[in-house]
Amino acid sequence: MGVPLVYFNSWSEQYRRPFGAVRIGSVIYFSIQIEQDAAAEVNLMIQKDGNPFHEVLMNQAADESRRFTCKFKTEGTPGLYFYHFRITFQEEGNVQTIYYCKAADLYGGEGRIVSDLSQVEQYQMTCFQYADPAPEWYLHGVIYHIFVDRFFNGNRHKQMLHPKKNSFIYATEEDRPYYIRDKNDQIARWDFFGGNLSGIIAKLVNLKRLGVTILYLSPIFEARSNHKYDTGDFQKIDPMFGDEKIFKKLVSKAGQLGIRVILDGVFNHVGVDSVYFNRYGNYGSGGAYQDASSPYHDWFTFHGDRDHYDCWWSITDLPTVNKAKISYQKFIYDSEESVVDTWTETGIGGWRLDVADELSDGFIAGIRNALQRHEKKGEHKVLIGEVWEDATNKIAYGKRRHYLEGGMLHGVMNYPFRDLIVNLINGKINARQAVRSFMTLKSNYPPEALLANMNNLGTHDTERILTVFQESQRKLGLAVWLLMALPGVPCIYYGDEAGVVGGKDPDNRSFYPWGKENQQLKAVFQEAIHARRTDPHLQHGAFYPFSLGPLFGCLRYVSMNQFTVLLVNPTRDSVNISLGQLKDETNGSLLRSCLQSLDLNGDRSEPMEYHYYHFDRS
Incomplete structure (x- = not known):
């Protein structure tokens, strides 16, 4: 007995409409083509994430199109639906059941027939609570990601303010970053080049000429390291970078040039050398490690003694905070004196949340609510999360994440787009494979989130993009144009436009080559950025x-x-x-x-x- 010809395409509104992610409560119309008269029964098999399957009988069209159709209404809370089709047909008294599901490459669109239920890979349908667009200034912008210590020293004679104890300063700006580690492979001396907030102010006009409209800064709060993801004090600018007065000046000067500032919010963990944990006693006699009666003590989870505690990815330098603690929530976002409120009040455009997967949906929603309090006083704020995978179906710590379904994140850092660009240009995938992958992401993300994702070719966590392309400027040129043309907000990692190379951390964090930029490559960036800034189709088409x-x-x-x-x-x-x-x-x-x-x-x-x-x- 032969298997009938079956066709369905999740990306074609002839077979599933409306396209892509839908608002909860929407009615979805399904249609599947079966080129054989012997089909006895066709069922849409659909399930709400984590729930049993719901069978919907599909009716054969009255005409001779051999189509089977049905409609399904999404209900309840937002989230994901997964579906495939079960087809039963008979010929000469024999009955056979087959299934139509996603193709073997696991992308959406055209699928495949399988006869074994265990081989079924289901289509995804994202349901969001409501359309949640990012601010217009953000959607139409171009972001520049600055690793503050490595950008520019704006002090007279390049004097370094408040150098830290037990650290070392590079002899020249051309030195390659290098970690000095102890016998336990821990960093023994943090290294610094001396970049600061005054340096960013000094280069604002340069950034304006490049076409930049948004600055995304690596963490700026007091910390022992050069990267500042080990926060020592959320309420204080790191003295090596400047102070609150200098930061407000940066926000003001940037604003006069039409440039907004986004801060990096590192709220999952703090530094072991912090006012909150204080393992080394550098913050007096307080802190969770030094004093069991400290108001910060219950922010952390200790195991047996004070030397054993929960930390991020087993890095003892980064004690994890229990985000469920009400006192911590009030400290970060749920009071007018909170960290988010205090720094948002300075006039910044919003926040990027570090390791968003480590934060609960409720915690992220709380931060978003704090930002919305400030929107009553002026322009809208943006909230972006660090997520490395498809954020629509992300599972973290056994829980499905819902941070793109309304009222939480506007978008995420778009590492999947980066991977696609790199793999396409480096010949690891062909054009059609890239298209199918892009279409899958397009169909999974709510339309507003797709436009709000922070697209990048490189960050402080990846190899330099020019190094990834074996220092081929032609390859990087293609990548930059794709970065500007794809949906989402393009983000340039400082120095990529100048031809900076480098491998993995710390080599990807060298000092910006002022006066020695690759002018040919910089011109390519400027041309592509200009197209992005002047072509409305690239911004919101x-x-x-x-x-x-x-x-x-x-x-x-x-x-x-x-x-x-x-x-x-x-x-x-x-x-x-x-x-x-x-x-x-x-x-x-x-x-x-x-x-x-x-x-x-x-x-x-x-x-x-x-x-x-x-x-x-x-």
Whole structure:
């Protein structure tokens, strides 16, 4: 007995509408094509995350299209639904059951038939509470990520303020970062170059010329390390960086140039050398380690004695805070004197939350509520989380996370996009694989979150992007244009535009090469940033990835009469552009119509070349 031809495409509104993530309470229409008369019963098998399956009988269309259709209403709380199709058919008295589910590559869109239920990989449908857009100033911006100690020393004669005990200062700004470790592989001496807040103020005009509208700063609060993720005192700027007066000056000066400042909120853990824990007694006789009666003592979880305690990823230098403690919540966000309120009051644009997966949904919602208190006084604030995977289906510590479903995060750091860009340009995936992966992410994320994600090519936690591309400027050029064209807010890691190279931490944190920038590469960044800043399609247009043979394309559009197309050739070969090679993953007509308007047939694309088309018939 033969298996019938079955077709469903989760990205085509001919088969599932509306597209992608939906608001809870929405009615979803499903349709599946079965090219055989013998189908006896077709069921949509759908389940709310963690609940049993719900069977929905699909009805055969009255015409001769051989389609089976049904509708399903999402109900209750927001979250994820997962679904596949069960098809029973008979021929010559024999009955067989098959299943239609996601393809073997685990992406959405076109799926596959399997006969074994254990092989079923389900489609995902995200349901959010309500549309939760980020502020317009953020969505239309370009971010510059500064590792403060490594950017610029703005003091006269480059004097270093308040150098820390048991640390060392590099002899020149060209020195490569290096950790000095003890016999237990712990960092014995923290190293510093001397970058500070005054240095950022001194370079604001340079950043403005580059096209930057938002500064995302690595942590600035007092801490022993150079990176400051081991907070010593949330209420004090690190003396090596400056003080509160200098910080307010930075916010003010940046604001005069149309640049907002986003701070790094590190609220999951603190430093072992902090006023809260105080293992070494550098903060007097108080702190959880020194005094069991300290008001901070119950913020931490000790095991047997004071030398054994919960810490982040077993790093004893970073004691984990119990975020369920009411006193800690009040300290961080739930009072007018809280950390979030105090620093937001200075006029910053918002926060990026470190290790957001370590924070509960309630904790994140509390921070968001604190920011909204300040929105009554002026412009809207943004809240972004550090998440390395697809944030829509993230499970952390056995719990599904709901931080993109309304009232929590506006978006997350978009490491999946970074991985796709890198793998496409380095030849690890082809254009169609990239498209299918991009489409899966597009369909999983609420539309507002997709536009609000902080897209990056490199951060302080990754190798330098030029190093990832074997110092190929052509590859980096393609990546920068993709960064500016894809949905989300582009973020540049300081020095990437200047040609800085480096491996993993700490080599990726060298000092900015002032006066020695790669001007050719910087010009590429400026051109791509200018396109992003002046082309509204790239800022908020709908997103449609596609492939033309080996070429990867990205359509951003307002309508068929107004759109932008970026086409890149990530291969080592010259390619003749032909619309006959177009692969549209939704089987729609809009994409082909737009591309036909550009009259691309016969054009030639050279290796590692990009093509930027802006079309406006109006």
